[in-house]
Amino acid sequence: MTHPLSRRTFLGATGGLATALATPASVSASALRRPNIVIILADDLGHGQLGAYGQRTVRTPSLDRLAAEGVRFTSAYGGAPVCAPSRAAMLTGRHTGHGMVRENPAPGLPQSSLTDLTFAELARSAGYRTACIGKWGFGPDRPGQESHPLQRGFDRFDGYLTHRKAHRYWPAHLWSGTRRVPMNKVYAPDLFAEQAVEFIRSARNSPFLLYFATNLPHAPSTVPDLGRYRDHPWSEANRGHAAQITRLDRHVKAIMAALHESGVADHTLVLFASDNGAHEEKGVDPDLFRAGGGLRGYKRNLYEGGIRVPLIAWSPSIVARPGTTVGEPVALWDLPATVADLTGSALPADTDSRSLLPALTGSGKVGHDYLYWYRREWYTTRRANAAEHGRGKRVAEAVRRGRWKAVRFAPGVDREAPDSDWEVELYNLASDPGERHDLAYERADLADELVGLMRESWTSHPSV
Incomplete structure (x- = not known):
């Protein structure tokens, strides 16, 4: 990851003009x-x-x-x-x-x-x-x-x-x-x-x-x-x-x-x-x-x-x-x-x-391969905690790739807990947008893939 100071220095040096380091605009705004x-x-x-x-x-x-x-x-x-x-x-x-x-x-x-x-x-x-x-x-x-x-x-x-x-x-x-x-x-x-x-x-x-x-x-x-x-x-x-x-x-x-x-x-x-x-x-x-x-x-x-x-x-x-x-x-x-x-x-x-x-x-498309979220909360509410079957204060992660979404819960508040200690759920949002039917057992291979994306999405020590 690039240090944030370098990011701001980069911006100031370029004066806001696109350079080889910039992500190309998917649709040019120059005509607008x-x-x-x-x-x-x-x-x-x-x-x-x-x-x-x-x-x-x-x-x-x-x-x-x-x-x-x-x-x-x-x-x-x-x-x-x-x-x-x-x-x-x-x-x-x-x-x-x-x-x-x-x-x-x-x-x-x-x-x-x-x-x-x-x-x-x-x-x-x-x-x-x-x-x-x-x-x-x-x-x-x-x-x-x-x-x-x-x-x-x-x-x-x-x-x-x-x-x-x-x-x-x-x-x-x-x-x-x-x-x-x-x-x-x-x-x-x-x-x-x-x-x-x-x-x-x-x-x-x-x-x-x-x-x-x-x-x-x-x-x-x-x-x-x-x-x-x-x-x-x-x-x-x-x-x-x-x-x-x-x-x-x-x-x-x-x-x-x-x-x-x-x-x-x-x-x-x-x-x-x-x-x-x-x-x-x-x-x-x-x-x-x-x-x-x-x-x-x-x-x-x-x-x-x-x-x-x-x-x-x-x-x-x-x-x-x-x-x-x-x-x-x-x-x-x-x-x-x-x-x-x-x-x-x-x-x-x-x-x-x-x-x-x-x-x-x-x-065209916006083009995400997948989306990632992390949750660590010191506080929960009655309905939110019930929706998670009492896991509202545990560390949690989620990934959505296409129609598939995985959610996993750590045993406590330590994200570094072994993968085997996490509880993983898998949902097909195309057929089950309400996330009622957990398919992690039937599609264990796909659940493992999405957990792998969670690992790839995490930087242990974000630059400061």
Whole structure:
């Protein structure tokens, strides 16, 4: 693996131009006007929680329209079943076998640090204005540290620095760049939407990348008003959760309106996704909403319900066939390659990222041989633990290759335990998307192959 410092030195030396060390763009963007890029990331939104993905209880008309006019990915995956490692994989293009952030920080331990090359650095090297608005989630809650978004390629930052502070919807303070700004009765997600709109309007005369990382609909189910769900016969937590999702949908509507009003919509790629599967925290019942879309598992599981996420791409100038559905397996760690492809910047050769552009233009496949995940969690929840038959605090890994997926559980929290001590499961997702029928015994040869890919995907000591 290349040392991260060398990766950044390489980027600075090339000035964002493709070199022999860069991964070739699968589809040349040279014929396209360099598009603006808006990445909208929801927090703990399940695969089945949008109308476009089968949701019938919670209204999401703006996102449903985005899917109808764009590309809807049905086998898109987060980088992990929890926030920090999933977001790190998305930002850096390195999955959890290679990346530096592999788990959420446990209480009392330092916040996760993110010091590897990000898609914002790629875009900025190509002359883009860059902004991160919302939940960052890495590094200590102070400026002047290497995990700060202003050190990771963003020209502008407004939001929460750390993972845990982002659970406070009415925060005592937020950050604006390196300034700690006191807040007084401000609902942070609404403020973030306003700041995103303001950034779009201010940046419309130059290419820009906006990373809008809302903390909706993460627990707790805090929302200024319940709206249309006020009189539903549900618990307060469930009504609040539904209202959070519909409020997020309105924020997307405001961002899209700003793109159109600023005259840049036709030359903008909008990507909407969630970091991991649906949560069941602070009284929320994900089964009430069929949040996983019928898939097994929840946030914290490496089963499909914990890692498969909604992913929508919208762009009048890039999407060849509006309303397209793509079933090819892709991952959030494909975003850096996509950004590099569209901006003409150089992607380091040691990436796990593949450009989504072929799927958007209809020109080909994204082309992963397989996808890999690692999970080590200090905490679990009732449903998530039950989905794993009580193994929720064990180290786990998963690989998907084509229609086949293997999941394995260590005997405890030591990934270096002998292979013979792990419990391995194998599923055919084409015939069994709910992962109900374990075929590891019948297809032991194939299970062994996929375990071999897990071994190959792991770097014991990620470079720092």
